[in-house]
Amino acid sequence: MSDASAAPVIVWFRQDLRVADNPALAHAARMGRPVVPLYILDDQTAGPWAPGGASRWWLHHSLSALGGALCDLGAPLVLRHGRADVALRTLVREVGADAVVWNRCYEPHAIARDSALKADLKADGIAVDTFNAALLAEPWTVKTGSGGPYKVFTPFWRCVREGLEPGPPLPAPTRLTAPAAPPAGDRLADWALLPTRPDWAGGLRDHWTPGERDATRRLTDFLAHAVDRYPEGRDYPAQPLTSRLSPHLHFGEISPRQIWAATEGRGGIGVESFQRELGWREFCHHLLYHFPFLPEQPLNPRFEAFAWDGNAGHLAAWQRGRTGYPIVDAGMRELWTTGWMHNRVRMIVGSFLVKHLLLPWTAGQAWFWDTLVDADLANNAASWQWIAGCGADAAPYFRVFNPVLQGEKFDARGEYVRRWVPELAGLPDRVLHQPWMADPVTLRAAGVRLGHDYPHPIVDHKAARQRALDTFAAIKDDNG
Incomplete structure (x- = not known):
């Protein structure tokens, strides 16, 4: 049971917009304290890599879905905008939190921001715990025989597979307790993430339903109806034989560990081919971590x-x-x-x-x-x-x-x-x-x-x- 009088813990959501298999949220729930879920729209720190138009449309609907799920669990999602370090420290003071948890991001600007913020919070006596919720293997854990990063995919993926022990996905918390006086936050509609004039998002609405629930449905449907034909069928754009899970994965509405658990043990070249695509995603994050100039300069x-x-x-x-x-x-x-x-x-x-x-x-x-x-x-x-x-x-x-x-x-x-x-x-x-x-x-x-x-x-x-x-x-x- 949660002690409603205890200092709350803030769960800072980022690219992990789900309640199941969310290590930071699960950790906060186990602490037995009031939980303050937080999302910060931080375009300033991201610079040129702030979300683009289509991503902002998706983010609006994904946050709406996450907010509903957290309300059902008992802890409303608090929305703030501005520099993440400022917004988070402000909320810590407002609610009297003595602990903050989040799941790690791997973009260069996020690493720099999070590292500095973690040090500042700890200097102020705030406990900070961070977790891996986005990758099967974190970039610094996969090394060549000489101890450096991989630049070739096949040996990278072989190394990851040989050491892979992702463990079972974590269940969603059954209940969260909010502080007696929950903090105020922004209205999602006021962030203007959706297009207005012209409204170019009709095709997006027709083809996508952002959120954790649809991510799970897509995985289930893909494994039931398409994965066995995936190795050949994935090359033919008129055929619906790809998973279309990529946006759900990016926003963290489903985790690679959940996908791995659903596919491991099934066998077949379709599953192996699909898992290899998860491996390519891992390889891309490995490259960006070790070569942070990747979006601006050629690796060669x-x-x-x-x-x-x-x-x-x-x-x-x-x-x-x-x-x-x-x-x-x-x-x-x-x-x-x-x-x-x-x-x-x-x-x-x-x-x-x-x-x-x-x-x-x-x-x-x-x-x-x-x-x-x-x-x-x-x-x-x-x-x-x-x-x-x-x-x-x-x-x-x-x-x-x-x-x-x-x-x-x-x-x-x-x-x-x-x-x-x-x-x-x-x-x-x-x-x-x-x-x-x-x-x-x-x-x-x-x-x-x-x-x-x-x-x-x-x-x-x-x-x-x-x-x-x-x-x-x-x-x-x-x-x-």
Whole structure:
């Protein structure tokens, strides 16, 4: 039983917006004191990596769901905004707390902020306990034989698997006690996280339900209906064979330990392939922890001399899904409408940006940061560097995806393109992925006027590929 007269403990929520398998919350509940759950909207400390538009939409609904769950447990969620160190210390004084707990974050700005705040609180006599709630293995625990960080995924994942003992997920507390006089907080609506005019979030609402409950439902449905076909089916964007758990994982509505517990022991190559994707997420966080410059600078320093193009018109065409390459445009329109993009298509549109258009990977990273509901600093930076050829274990820069062949291979019947590029829906499969090859009769029959209803390609594939290879050869020659 909780002693309502005891000094309360503050549980600072961040990227762990759930009540089950939440080590910080479970620890606070075991302390037998009043609990003050807290979320701080801290855009100042995050700087350029404050949540983008799609992430803010998700955050609003995720906090609403978490607030409801905590109210049901007996301890309302307190919302504050501003610098996290200031807001947290203010609340400590207001409620007379003598303990603060949180689950660790791994972004460079969060590590710096949390380390300083932890030291300050302890200097003031406040007990601070922190926990791992976001990763199967924390970045500093996985080392090469020489004691350094891994830069290649396969040996990294092998090392993690060999030492993995995540333990069972923690149950949600059955009851929490709030202080006799709960502190005041902001109204979620006053944070204006949702778009107003124009309201561009209709597609997000149609495709997503943020919150712990839907995260659990998605995992259950995926394991019941899709995981056995995942190894092959995950490459075909028209097929619903991916888990779509990435935003739920980023916001901590479900933990990797919960996913691991649900999959371990099932066996089969589908489960192994899916678990390997959890491993890639772990690898990205490993890289960001050991190389905190990852979102701004190439891991391979040779690429600092790369002669990127600065064509703003090409960037805008890519962002709007108006490149003239149907599989690329379908992906970019899916992203804008739903806040998400199929992983195979992410590789295609990423390769097109950095290799066909010679636009810097940081431009793609920034657009994804604003438009993805699963925008995650570690995954976003590491994956963009991978596709650009300048990161860890990267795809070679000279591997240039042919967007026509990619479309014909992974969307052979055109279901994906016809959904997201409906102006081309009437074209036959043989020219759907290269409409410029259709004869005038076929175009008229499909109601397509190239240059009016749908653009001509903004670059020629063969010429763009050669330009990319020549540009790469220049830095290769300069650096030996």
